[in-house]
Amino acid sequence: MTTASTRTEVAARAAHASKIYGAGENEVHALDNLDVEFERNKFTAIMGPSGSGKSTLLHCLAGLDRLTSGEIFLGDVEISASSEKKLTLIRRDRLGFVFQAYNLIPTLNAAENMTLPLDLAGKKPDPEHFDRIVDTLRLRDRLSHKPSELSGGQQQRVAVGRALMSKPEIIFADEPTGNLDSKASAEILKYMRTAVDELGQTIVMVTHDPTAASYSDRVVFLADGRIVGELVNPTTDSVIDEMKTLGE
C-alpha cells in the first residue's frame, strides 16, 4: 500500500463499512466490512463490476445513505453518527455532487444552479472564484440558460461547476461521464483534473471507463463489496490490465 498518509491528509474514510440489503435468503452484502481512505487533494477513481457496491459506497460516504455497521469519517467528523439535519448541512457546506444525469434544477438557469448550495446556505459566492470556475468550464455565454437549453455535456459542466462552487472538502461523482460521448467526457475529466491540480480539490469518482479512470491519481477496485485492488497513477492500459487480472 502506498497510503503512507497521516490522518489529517485523509479527506474521507470508511472503516469496517458494511451495508446489507434484505434479510435471510435475499440478504445482499453491498459493502462487506470494507476499509478505504481518500486522500486530500487527490483524484480517486472507484471501479468494479456492476453490482459491486460502488454507488453504495459513494452514497454512504456522502451521507445520502447509512451503513448497516461500521463508520464513515469526513475529515475528523464521523458522519455515520450524524443526525439527518446535520448531514444536510454537511452535504451543503462540505460536499459536492455530480450525478450521472439530471443534475440540475430545471427552473434555475446555469448560474443559479451553480450557486445553489451557496444560496441554500444564504451565502454569496466569491466573485473571483465564480469567474474562475465559469471561465475554466467555458460556461460564460451559457450562464442565463435553463438546463433544457443546454447540451448534455454543458449540463454536466454546470454540475461540476456547482460541485466546485462552494469549495467543498470533497466532491463525489457517480459516473459523471456515463451519458456523454468521448469528447464531452474528456472535457469534463480534464476540468476535474484541473480542479484537483489548480484549486486543490479532492474528488472521488465512480466510473466504468478505463480512460476516465486514467485521469485519476489512484484507482480503487471493488468486487462484492470489498476492495480487491488498487492502482496509483493509472493509465488506460494499466487499468485495463488490472481489470483483466481481477476479472479472472
Added chain:
Amino acid sequence: MREPVDEDVVSTIERVDGVAIVEGAVGQLAQVVKLEDGKPTDAIQHGQAPTLGVTWGPNRELNQAIGGDGRPEVGRRPTNAREVALDEVTAKDAGITFAAVRRCANASECGRARVQVVFFGGHPSEIFRVVAIFQFGTVGNLAGATLAAFDPETAQVMMSRDGVFDEIHVEATPGVPQVKLRNRIRGALRDEGVTGVEVLTGEQLAKDQSDEIRDNLKFFNIFLLVFAFIALFVGAFIIYNTFSIIVAQRTNELGLLRGLGASGRQVMGSVALEALVVGLLSSLVGLVAGVGVALGLQELMKVFDVQLPSGDTVILARTVIVSIVVGTLVTVVSAISPARRAARVAPIAAMTTDMTGPSSGYRRYLVGGVLTTFGAVMLAVGLFTDVEGFPGGSAALVGIASLLVFVGVAMLSPLAAQPAARVLGWFPARFRGVAGRLARENASRNPRRTATTAAALMIGIALMTLVAILGASIRSTLANVLESDFKAEFVLRTKNFAPLSPEATEAVRDAVPNAKVTDFRFGNLELANETKAVLGVDPNIGSTIDVHPRLGALEAFRQSGGMLVFKDAYEEFPARQREAGVLKVRFGATGRQDIPIAGVFTKKDAIGNEFLLAMSDYEENFTDRSVTFAAVKLPAGTSVGPAAKVIDRALAAFPGVLSEDQEEFKKGQEAQVAQFLNLMYVMLALAVIIAILGIANTLALSIYERTRELGLLRAVGMARKQVKTMIRYESIIIAVFGAGLGILLGLVLVRALVGALESEGIHFALSIGSLVVLVLLGLLGGWLASIFPARRAARLDVLQAVQSQ
C-alpha cells in the same frame, strides 16, 4: 288574503243538512310573557317562529291541533276569560310545571301557574291562569311556534275578533262525504247572500297547507341546491385539473401504449373509464358521508334544543340515485378534455422525457374570450332588463351568465398566471432566499396548471367578494339613510322583528305626551290585479321620517288621509287615475275601494315601500292591528337620555319590545344584514374548502412529478425546512393568485349587481377591509393547502428520490 268571517255564518252552516258540529275559531298573534312575582319578565319566542293565539272549543273532534286528539297532557280546556292553555315547550319556558297546572285546573290554586299574554289587535294585555298544557299535534311545539289557547268567546274578545271568526270548523255527520257537504255549505251561503267566505274540505285545507310548507321549503331547497351546485362546479375544476396532470404525467406510458398499437380511442377510453370508476366510488363515499353529516346535524340540533318537527331523516331513493349519477357524471365530463388530450398523445412521446404540459393553444383562449364576453352580455341583460320567458327568470339567467363568465375567465387565466406568479413570487424570492425563488419558479413553470388550480379558489372568493361588497353597500346605504332621512330619535320594535302590540306604542304615547309617535303597519292590497305591499302610517310621518314628499303632499296626507305614492309607481298609473287623483284598489276585507292620492314621495330608502296609506284608511280596510315598527320623535329641546329612560319604563310591561336609539337601531339592522352575510359565507366556505383541497391535490401531484428534483435539492443541501418553505410559498402564490382573480371578478360582478339594484336605493360602497380579509383568506388557504404536501415533500427519502426516474 283571508279575512274574518261573520259569526252569524255559524248558524247558517248549522242549518245545513249533514253538518254535525260547527265551531268558530280564531287564530292570531299572541305573545306569551313569563311572570316572576307577578311581573312580566321574558317574552317567550323561539327565533323567528310565530307566537300564536288560538281557540280551544268544547268539541274535541275539532281540536286536532291540541294533543293530536284534543286531550291535554295535563289540566282541562280553558272555559272563561281568565284561563289559557299553553303548549308544552312554551309552558316550560314560562317556568310552569305540570303539578302547578294540575292544582290550578282542579283546585283553582293557581299560584305561579300564570302568564301574561300580549295581544296585537288593540286589546290590552292580561294575566291568565294556565289550566292546561298540551302538545302541538303530536310534538311539543311546531318549529318553535308558541301556542296559547283560549275558549272561543275569550279568544274573540282578546284578539279583537268581536262578532267574527278567522275560521269556522265543520264536522260532517257520519256517512256524508266531505265534497258533498262542502257544496251544500257553499249553496247555503250563496242563498243567504254571504260573500267572501271560502269553503274548503279538510283534505283540501291539509293539501293547501302542505303545499304552502313545500313552497316555503322550496326556497330553502333552492338556496341549498345553489350552493351544492357551486361546490360541484368547483369540484369539477379540480377533477379536470387532476386528470390533466395525471395524463401529462403518464405521457410516456400512454405513448408507449400508442406505440404498441393502441388506438387514440382506446387510450381515451381508458382514461374515461378511470374517471367513471373514480367518480362512482367517490360519489358513494360522498353519499355515505353526506348522510352521516345529516344525521349528525340532527343530533346537534337536539343538543342545542332547536325545535324541529320530529321526523326521521328521510333518505329517498331519488336522493341516492341523483347524487351518484350527478357525482359520476361530473367526474366523467370533467375528465373528457384531458382524456381527449391523452388520445392525441403521439407514440413518439414514449421516448421524450419532457414532462411540462403542452402549451395552451389559441383555441383555448379564443373559447375563453368568447365565453367571457357572452356571459358578460347575458349578465347585463339579466340584470338591467326585464327578462320574460326565460325559465327560472332573471335570477337563473344571471346564475348561468356568471357560470359562463367563471369558465371563460378560468380558460383565460393561464395568460395571467405567469406574470402574476412572478409578481406575487417577488416577496418570497426576495425574503425567503433560494427556497422562495424556487417557489416562484415552480408556481410559474406550468401556467395552465397554476391557473386551473387557482380558478377553483377564484370562484369561491369571487362569490365571497360579491357577498361582502353587497353587504357593505347595503350597510353604507343604511347608514346614509339613517343619517339623512331618519328624524326620529327612537325606533320601537320587537327583539325578533316580529310585529308588536299597538298597546306598546300607545304606552309610549302616554309616557312622552309631546313626542310624535308614528306607527307603521303592514298590509297587502291589490292594484291592477297585482298584489302590492302597503304600509299603514300615522299622518305625522313627516315628523319622524323624511320620505322627500313633493310639495303639498304631506299637507294633504295630514288633512284628508289617502295614499302617498312613490314617484316610480305613480308614473306607472293610468293617466286617468292620476288626473282623477284616485287610486282604484282592492282590499281583502273591504273589497274594491277608491283611495284618494294624497301626493307623491320621492325617496323610499328608509321605509322600503311604495305605498303609504293613512292610518285612518288603513284601519277602515284592514283588520290587523299589529304594529310592524314605530318611530318616536321627541319634541325639540328634549334631551335623549332621560326620554330613553321614560320610554324604557313604559315598555317594561312589554317584554320583547325594544326602544332603540338611532345607533342601536342601526346596529340591529346591521346585525340582521350580517346574519344573512354570515350564512352566505358559511355556505361559500364549502366551495373555498374544496378549492383548498384542490390546491393540496395539485401540489401533491406536482411533488410526485418532481420527486427527482426534490431529491437533488436535498442532496445538494436543501434542509427539510427549506423544502417546506418552497412548497408553502408555491401554494400561497397559487392561492393568492386565485383569490386576487376572484376579488377582481367578484368586484366586477357586484358592481353590475349593485348597479341593477340602484333603483332599490342601494348604492355601491367598497369595503377595503373585506377585500384585505379575502386576500388573507387566500393566503391562509394556500398555507393550509401546503401543510400535507410540504410535509410529504420534506420527508422524501433523499437517496430514493435522486434515483427515481
